[in-house]
Amino acid sequence: MNQHLYEALKQVQGFIYPNEIEVHWGILVVLYPYLTGLVAGAFILASLVKVFNVREVYSVYRLSLLTALAFLLVAPLPLLLHLGHPERSFEIFLTPNLTSAMAMFGFVYAWYLMVVLLLEVWFTYRRDLIVWARDKTSPLRWVHRALALFSDDISPEALSFDQKAVKAITIIGVPSAFLLHGYVGFIFGSIKANPWWSSVLIPIVFLFSAMVSGIALVLLLYMVIMPRKGQKIEMACLDKIASYLFYAVIIDFSLECLDFIHRLYESEESIKILSELVMNKLFISLGVMQILLGMLVPLAIMVSIKLFRFEEELRRLLYFLSALLIQLGIFATRWNVVVGGQMFSKSFRGLTVYKMELTGLEGLLMTLALLILPFIVLAVLIRLLPPWDKVAPEAIAD
Amino acid sequence: MKDRVRKIPDPLLRILVVFVLLIGGFLVVRFLLPPSFKDRTQHVKLTIESEMALPARYAGSGPCAECHEEAKVKQTGYHRTLSCETCHGAAKAHVDNPTDVKPVAPRKREFCALCHHFDMSRPTGFPQINPVAHNPMKPCISCHNPHDPKPPTVPQECQACHAEIARTKSLSPHALLECTTCHTVPVEHKVTPRATRASIPSDREFCGKCHGKGSAEVGPPKVDLAAHGEKYLCWQCHYPHMPEVK
Amino acid sequence: MQRRLFVRRLLSVMAISFGSLAVKLRAAAERAGIAEKRFGMGIQVDKCIGCGRCVEACKEENAVPLDPFYFRTWVERYIIRADGEVAVTNIDERITAARDAALEREVMRSFFVPKLCNQCDHPPCVQVCPVGATFSTPEGVVLVDDQRCIGCRYCIQACPYGARYLHPVKKTADKCTFCYHRTSKGMLPACVEVCPTQARIFGDLATTASPLTRFRRMNKLSVLKPHLNTEPKVLYSNLDGEVR
Numbered sequence: 001m002n003q004h005l006y007e008a009l010k011q012v013q014g015f016i017y018p019n020e021i022e023v024h025w026g027i028l029v030v031l032y033p034y035l036t037g038l039v040a041g042a043f044i045l046a047s048l049v050k051v052f053n054v055r056e057v058y059s060v061y062r063l064s065l066l067t068a069l070a071f072l073l074v075a076p077l078p079l080l081l082h083l084g085h086p087e088r089s090f091e092i093f094l095t096p097n098l099t100s101a102m103a104m105f106g107f108v109y110a111w112y113l114m115v116v117l118l119l120e121v122w123f124t125y126r127r128d129l130i131v132w133a134r135d136k137t138s139p140l141r142w143v144h145r146a147l148a149l150f151s152d153d154i155s156p157e158a159l160s161f162d163q164k165a166v167k168a169i170t171i172i173g174v175p176s177a178f179l180l181h182g183y184v185g186f187i188f189g190s191i192k193a194n195p196w197w198s199s200v201l202i203p204i205v206f207l208f209s210a211m212v213s214g215i216a217l218v219l220l221l222y223m224v225i226m227p228r229k230g231q232k233i234e235m236a237c238l239d240k241i242a243s244y245l246f247y248a249v250i251i252d253f254s255l256e257c258l259d260f261i262h263r264l265y266e267s268e269e270s271i272k273i274l275s276e277l278v279m280n281k282l283f284i285s286l287g288v289m290q291i292l293l294g295m296l297v298p299l300a301i302m303v304s305i306k307l308f309r310f311e312e313e314l315r316r317l318l319y320f321l322s323a324l325l326i327q328l329g330i331f332a333t334r335w336n337v338v339v340g341g342q343m344f345s346k347s348f349r350g351l352t353v354y355k356m357e358l359t360g361l362e363g364l365l366m367t368l369a370l371l372i373l374p375f376i377v378l379a380v381l382i383r384l385l386p387p388w389d390k391v392a393p394e395a396i397a398d
Numbered sequence: 399m400k401d402r403v404r405k406i407p408d409p410l411l412r413i414l415v416v417f418v419l420l421i422g423g424f425l426v427v428r429f430l431l432p433p434s435f436k437d438r439t440q441h442v443k444l445t446i447e448s449e450m451a452l453p454a455r456y457a458g459s460g461p462c463a464e465c466h467e468e469a470k471v472k473q474t475g476y477h478r479t480l481s482c483e484t485c486h487g488a489a490k491a492h493v494d495n496p497t498d499v500k501p502v503a504p505r506k507r508e509f510c511a512l513c514h515h516f517d518m519s520r521p522t523g524f525p526q527i528n529p530v531a532h533n534p535m536k537p538c539i540s541c542h543n544p545h546d547p548k549p550p551t552v553p554q555e556c557q558a559c560h561a562e563i564a565r566t567k568s569l570s571p572h573a574l575l576e577c578t579t580c581h582t583v584p585v586e587h588k589v590t591p592r593a594t595r596a597s598i599p600s601d602r603e604f605c606g607k608c609h610g611k612g613s614a615e616v617g618p619p620k621v622d623l624a625a626h627g628e629k630y631l632c633w634q635c636h637y638p639h640m641p642e643v644k
Numbered sequence: 645m646q647r648r649l650f651v652r653r654l655l656s657v658m659a660i661s662f663g664s665l666a667v668k669l670r671a672a673a674e675r676a677g678i679a680e681k682r683f684g685m686g687i688q689v690d691k692c693i694g695c696g697r698c699v700e701a702c703k704e705e706n707a708v709p710l711d712p713f714y715f716r717t718w719v720e721r722y723i724i725r726a727d728g729e730v731a732v733t734n735i736d737e738r739i740t741a742a743r744d745a746a747l748e749r750e751v752m753r754s755f756f757v758p759k760l761c762n763q764c765d766h767p768p769c770v771q772v773c774p775v776g777a778t779f780s781t782p783e784g785v786v787l788v789d790d791q792r793c794i795g796c797r798y799c800i801q802a803c804p805y806g807a808r809y810l811h812p813v814k815k816t817a818d819k820c821t822f823c824y825h826r827t828s829k830g831m832l833p834a835c836v837e838v839c840p841t842q843a844r845i846f847g848d849l850a851t852t853a854s855p856l857t858r859f860r861r862m863n864k865l866s867v868l869k870p871h872l873n874t875e876p877k878v879l880y881s882n883l884d885g886e887v888r
Contacts, residue, residue, distance in 0.1 A: 084795015
């Protein structure tokens with residue numbers, strides 16, 4: 001059972017505290033901030049429409065909401081699978097320790113799911129749900145009736161309330177989205193025992209990389225789903241999403257540069273072992289995947305798109321490529337934070353290894369399954385709540 | 399009242415109903431749950447109780463003397479700082495059932511070697527032996543009573559306890575010097591080492607006996623004591639057990 | 645006449661109230677005098693011979709799994725060479741990677757350092773537990789409620805000293821408890837019991853006459869990672885600056 005630990009022991013460089021040989025937060029804990037980051041990012045993109053009235057991206061508004069919902073529903077799974085006693089997880093609701101950032105999880109998640117995301121989806125779709133439910137030929141009409149909470153009122157007063165509600169919820173939703181992902185950053189940032197994590201910047205970096213990954217995800221989904229539905233991709237919308245992606249990447253990159261420069265400049269005691277960590281253990285995942293492929297290449301692509309006028313087809317290809325690289329880069333970012341922080345000893349005298357299993361609850365196969373699952377949920381949601389159904393023309397944003 | 403309700407927009411009304419049900423349900427469940435689920439003070443109390451109820455396997459030093467003379471013998475010898483259980487292992491089961499359960503009594507060399515084989519990180523003055531050279535194959539207890547481990551003969555060599563220093567010195571230019579050349583060792587030091595210490599030289603002239611300009615010794619490097627080393631004593635720069643040669 | 649009566653009454657009221665206040669203060673002082681114990685441990689680094697009896701005794705007493713990945717206490721060996729290079733190993737044979745490979749190079753200092761849970765007075769592990777499964781007892785011992793622990797491992801990440809591990813069978817966090825089941829009844833922890841050189845000293849930090857109090861009086865003391873302000877209750881004497 002502990003065979004992988006005996007293997008890991010042989011590969012320790014230097015000295016680690018004996019209890020540190022077991023890497024406690026593995027691929028599942030890498031996956032959780034990645035998923036909630038996508039939720040937060042997709043929601044922020046949606047909020048651009050309702051709060052900041054960016055009309056060009058209106059056509060992805062509902063898709064963003066459904067994406068956020070699909071990923072939010074799957075997000076607790078990696079956590080539950082990782083716990084030693086998932087059957088006791090309800091204790092977080094009953095006896096939360098108020099000094100623990102992790103105790104916030106239950107409440108923040110419940111708040112975001114119930115009060116923000118589900119409500120916003122409901123108010124957005126309520127009118128269409130009623131219209132679809134009234135269609136006697138629709139196979140899903142009972143589902144739509146139930147989803148509409150058996151409401152049948154599409155009077156102007158009710159519709160205007162819907163719109164006001166959506167706007168209000170989005171306004172609450174933006175800081176809620178920040179909280180949903182920011183508290184994860186705080187979980188790491190508040191650990192004074194670990195100098196790789198302990199930083200004021202980590203919650204902010206998490207947030208902006210979340211926005212980058214979420215916006216990039218919606219961009220990818222938009223480009224993949226539209227042709228499958230036989231619809232044309234609106235270039236104005238795509239260009240606008242890519243613009244916001246560009247701004248978000250610039251901010252994210254600046255923050256990460258700031259963190260890097262700050263660490264090197266202050267050169268605290270941990271700098272030696274952390275430099276060894278980056279050069280030995282994280283060279284590929286940080287240097288190549290996070291920075292080069294995940295940030296510099298997409299940045300270069302987007303800068304050149306801004307500078308030179310490429311034609312549509314080339315732009316689409318480059319956007320797709322950038323967004324894909326960005327997903328890889330942000331996943332690598334999460335890996336570098338979570339796993340990277342456990343690859344060096346708190347004695348500052350050694351480095352260890354993380355041996356990810358293939359099978360098992362914390363294995364690679366489970367991770368892949370958890371990565372695919374949200375897309376399956378999204379497919380179901382799109383079936384139930386089609387984002388671009390031409391039958392019911394959507395109300396224009398306020 | 400009905401007018402008020404009618405004035406609430408339909409969507410809001412439905413959402414409110416759902417939320418009232420959800421929150422109400424949560425509160426009801428919370429209320430119905432027994433205190434053992436929710437009360438942290440109770441959890442703390444129960445944990446402390448269950449922790450205190452865990453079985454002890456080591457008996458402690460107290461009970462042994464009630465039946466075993468060796469405990470009294472041990473009290474005055476070199477092993478007085480040890481517990482009986484340091485060598486005999488966990489013995490609570492034996493205290494509870496002396497006739498049926500017996501603790502281990504280690505008799506092999508490897509056991510004593512755990513503490514006494516030479517290891518350079520051990521503090522100076524701790525008695526250490528080279529297991530290969532020191533009566534190989536013989537059980538330690540054939541010469542040393544484990545409860546009063548006086549060596550059968552007084553150690554001739556300082557290196558029985560000062561092995562690291564002896565090792566260092568043996569690789570140095572001072573290798574052929576006896577420890578007693580520089581240190582006066584009272585006889586009691588070998589019996590009660592911490593109570594009676596060996597002496598160390600106190601002035602530069604001591605080293606000057608061999609290393610001073612006017613010394614009759616032929617081998618050692620010579621310096622003019624008046625000019626060399628300012629106000630410092632010799633060993634403040636030169637480690638006597640490995641005096642580096644520039 | 646009225647004034648005299650008033651003053652007399654006032655004085656008697658004052659006397660009674662001060663009197664009862666004095667009684668209350670005296671009772672509080674007595675309570676403070678017989679206050680809860682605060683358990684602490686002293687470690688004399690210069691006496692440790694690295695024999696490992698303490699590690700074995702702890703595993704025996706507390707049923708800690710025998711694999712070299714789970715330690716409630718362990719001993720580190722430091723070898724500091726003349727050129728300043730520091731090599732640290734765990735004395736557990738199965739863990740020591742390079743067995744003092746280059747002993748030929750000159751060694752400046754070498755010593756053993758026992759390590760264990762520091763039972764901090766300001767414990768980061770207690771701070772971060774999401775369900776409050778880990779807590780401090782009145783004696784200052786940090787315990788884990790293994791009926792409530794959900795195995796999230798946050799406390800293990802938060803401990804700066806590497807004192808915690810996840811029990812492979814119970815799937816909950818586990819660590820040194822100062823042998824609470826022994827010390828709460830006046831016995832010594834197993835590691836202190838078996839140490840042959842009395843390098844480990846255990847006692848009540850609040851008491852006036854004990855080996856621990858003498859230790860605290862006669863030695864210059866330090867703790868591990870003081871800059872993290874965890875306020876450990878494991879006190880080291882003669883701790884080399886290279887020890888982390």
